[in-house]
Amino acid sequence: MIFQHLPILQILIPLLAAPLALLLRTPLLSWALALVASWASLAVSVALLLRVLAEGVVVYELGDWAAPWGIEYRIDALNGFVLIIISLIGAIVVPYAKRSVEAEVQDRRIYLFYTMLLLCMSGLLGITITGDAFNLFVFLEVSSLSTYVLISLGRDRRALIAAYRYLIVGTIGATFYIIGVGLLYMSTGSLNIGDLARLVPALADNRTVQAGMAFLTLGLSIKAAVFPLHLWLPNAYTYAPSAVTVFLAATATKVAVYALIRVVFTIFGGVDLFEAFGVHTTLMMMAIVAMFVGSIVAVYQGNIKRMLAYSSIAQIGYIILGLSFDSVTGVTAGIVHLFNHALTKGGLFMAMGCIALVAGSVRLDDMAGLGKRMPVTMAAFVAGGLSLIGVPLTVGFVSKWYLIKAALEQGSMLIAMLIVLSSLIAVAYVWRVVEVAYFRDPPDGDTAVREAPVSMLVPMLILVGASVYFGIDASTTLDIAGAAAAALMGVGG
């Protein structure tokens, strides 16, 4: 009986836990509640994905109102996979957050942190699970508003400015998205994503629909920090509390990219978009510029959290590049990189959180000799760094392998070369940290080992371990991503 209601439980568990955490007010109790809620969500999303893989698309009609009039939740291989990413990262971040947040957020605000984290999680899960374009907007705002609060909880006063800037830009992005939904509703009379996918092809020449497409893409690109709309991201990631950075870097931009995939490949899947408007070349150019600009700017950063933030912009470039190939291999590469990059960047930012807690600074100059003082954390950082570069036996390699394969399928040797070349820049920025941490002596000759608490090390090692595990045996993730890509492209013809 309860299994039938899994799709709504996915949203309800974190959504109801959030106000409860607010009422509990004590840091420990709200943390425990967040822990239970996030692990329950993980269980639900695993059950959902297994059901989707066994039985095909799962449809849940809210209040028994049939779509397209009612709102439906619709889970296929693609969003089942994204749900797992969000709830997995959530379930790992909450135990990690306990010590990190105690050190970085004022005591009286800790319960607010968990409330907002749960709200953000339910918003992101909602964006992913819903089959209704306007419902997606509502969840987009739930997640965005809680994200602004989470960023503003940072210790540094610059966190406030970063949160404010993100609020302005994010609201413009979300408003563009509803303008797009409005334009589509004007011409089709439907808000259901599946229904839109059926109605839009007949109206492909309609200027209103085309304008709607432009607004939707632009709005979601802002939320996904697709180059050149990424300016809000570096400061937001740098000044947010470490646990928030981990969660956002691993999930928020990924979910926006997921929504973009839905718009481009599902709603406009029947329209030969890539041919008709040259979206293909535009996205590809932006992705390639992002790969290079993100990586090159990363090399010059003194603050390693900011360095990783710029690296994220480059990594989003890889995802978009995969999508822009408009082939099953390319889209598979994009989808699998959503997961792979979430693991890698989550692990790396967790290492930053450990360093911030123990060493008190994430600036490169203060990291001298850390390889001796924090051997476990730095080893995890190196493993994550190798995955960013795309060294074999890490998840980064699997993604890049598929990207290059997709490029070669299109006969584009040049793009394959550019992928390799931009990965080489990643070697430069990862190496800077390795050099300072391992080959420079600590300033005061203090080499005593002082590691972060176990509650932070274990989540970090789980993520880094997973990024190695799925690099060695990528068949599970590639199967799911391949099935999702085939379904998307099947609709697209």
Added chain:
Amino acid sequence: MAFPGLLNYWFVVILMMIGFFIVIAHGNLVKKIVGLNVFQISVFLFYITMGKVDGGSAPILAEGIEVYSNPLPHVLILTAIVVGVATTALGLALVVRINESYGTIEEDEIGAMEDDA
């Protein structure tokens, strides 16, 4: 097409551009929020106009009402208005905190302080 024709849509675009311009051009953080509001209000107007049917009344079942406006966009935008209020409240709360820790809400003055730091 009779008056007002597409007049409403012209107002939507004009308001949208005014709002957008304020967000970009003004350095005062409160004014930016106001600009954002104007920008969002243009979208509210857009949805309200979209649902209006010429000569239509409110969608209430009653004698003599044959033509009525589409209520759905109006209901949708009610949600968006609530979201807009929440965004404004949060934005202003952030401005208060910024003012407490920087002593100013002018963007260029804050920028100058951060360069020194």
